[in-house]
Amino acid sequence: MTAPSVSNGTTRSLIWFRKALRVHDNPALAAGIARAKSAQPVFVLDPWFCKPSRVGANRMRFLLQSLRDLDATLRERGSSLLVLHGEPRVVLPRACKTWKVDLVTWEHDIEPYAKMRDTAVRGALERAGVECASSSGHTLYDVEEMLAKCHGKPPTTYSQFLKIVDKMGAPAAALDAPKAMPAPFTGTAEETKELVAGVADAYGIPTLEELGYEAMHDDEGFQAIGGETEGLRRLRRQLSRTEWVHTFQKPDTNPTTLFHALGAKKPKPKSPFEIAARDAGSKNDATNTAANSDMLMTPSTTALSPYMKFGCVSPRVFYHELNAVLAKFEGKGQPSQPPVSLMGQLMWREFYYLVGAGTPNFDKMEGNPICRQIPWNKDRELFAAWENAQTGFPWIDAAMTQLRLEGWIHHLARHAVACFLTRGDLFVHWEWGRDTFDRDLVDADWALNNGNWMWLSCSCFFYQYFRVYGPHSFAKKYDKDGAYVKHYLPVLKNMPAKYVYEPWLAPLDVQKKAGCVVGVDYPAPIVDHATASKACIDKIATAYAAHKDATAVAGKKRKAGE
DNA sequence: ACTTTGTTGGTGTT
């Protein structure tokens, strides 16, 4: 597709970046500059989300890095990013008045807060005579078009969803990045200073500390650098592993792959994501043995999710470049297929966006028509033990520690801790766990997060509640020696492999010798797994039976009414 | 009414 270019237009446009922190394949950006004489890209740091209780430090750091990268990329094109601070419904109309803006463009967003915010902003701007234009870009397809294809009622199974995808045809081609930008119109106005007040940076990009976060050191937390530049680099490096791309099967990937503690021989890797790129050609990783220690260096997944969440990488670019790689393999054996293939992963994202957009109260149990009504408890003590990595189950606590420290855990680790909190052991409400993930994950994405929590709690999409992840057995098949657990829970580092996943079974003298006495140095398990999971299964069975009765009654009523 | 399918369970046997 041809690149949008600087035109001889007359419009003063404001391009409002929210997600889509990129210049490539950005329809809102293209619309903003199409007939512009001048254009100003802006991002609004909204106090609604700019706080540690809503967005954890890892994700906030990633966002700020992405903004700096976007600013640099825009500067290369003769523009720059201005970051405004305040409520969008207040700040944007004020900015438009100050700079006599004619047109504001942005990308559609389906999240409830975003929808409310955008409606308010649009109302205020249109009342002031400013034209508003929004376009689709965060998903492969326009969500509204997909909703039309399923008559407003999204499927709750992946196979039905693929039929919708089939009807949609291939996603549109990606737009190129503009080679040059219209002149920005801030920086000359004194008012700019007022709008970015309180921030040292003249263009308003704050530091973590300025936002009230504790400073993070370079070797802490999520290490992948946010932004379009790095996102595209990582996408292409991943796609260059053609054999791996061809055979990728998500369920075969390893949630305990250790990226940090690989011993003195190899340089200490900075993060899962630093390693992601490092090795081309290795297959899905297997178990933790010396023979395949190189595979250990390979994260099992692409680690691109944070870049997708913020729109640093366009899903359509991902799709088309992935397709190009797959095309080269035609005739060289069956490639993996959705739902487990890489393309399948992209489609899961699309699936959850569709269901999330088309389901009322998608992020709640009550009032959510696709969500099973289950009498979850709201036990603060159990929940706190889970969230603070104090359950006494090393695999669960290690994963929760990695989440807290790094803002990222493998998909299957997310399964394990989500199952444990909800239907597997603690029977705590999935909405509580959802909130923790929403705050702490670098890649937290409303539609995907809520969808996955419903999946794991057997509230929707998945219903085999008797299949429970063992909190002391699941990780063992990937990591027999417990290297992952020992890395994140150093208190267990001298525990013999035999007891790493179940330290309470170790004889007291073994615990003492390892320097880890259960109940003193490390918590005793908060529940007996066998008893707890049985109780959970019973409760869900009861709830399911009630649901069945209710649907049967509703069906009869409907019949009688006709 | 019945069968098949469903991204990613655990345990035990060969």
Place this chain on the structure above:
DNA sequence: AACACCAACAAAGT
């Protein structure tokens, strides 16, 4: 590594 068995779900297709 592959398979049966556990106990048995929902949704879609026949």
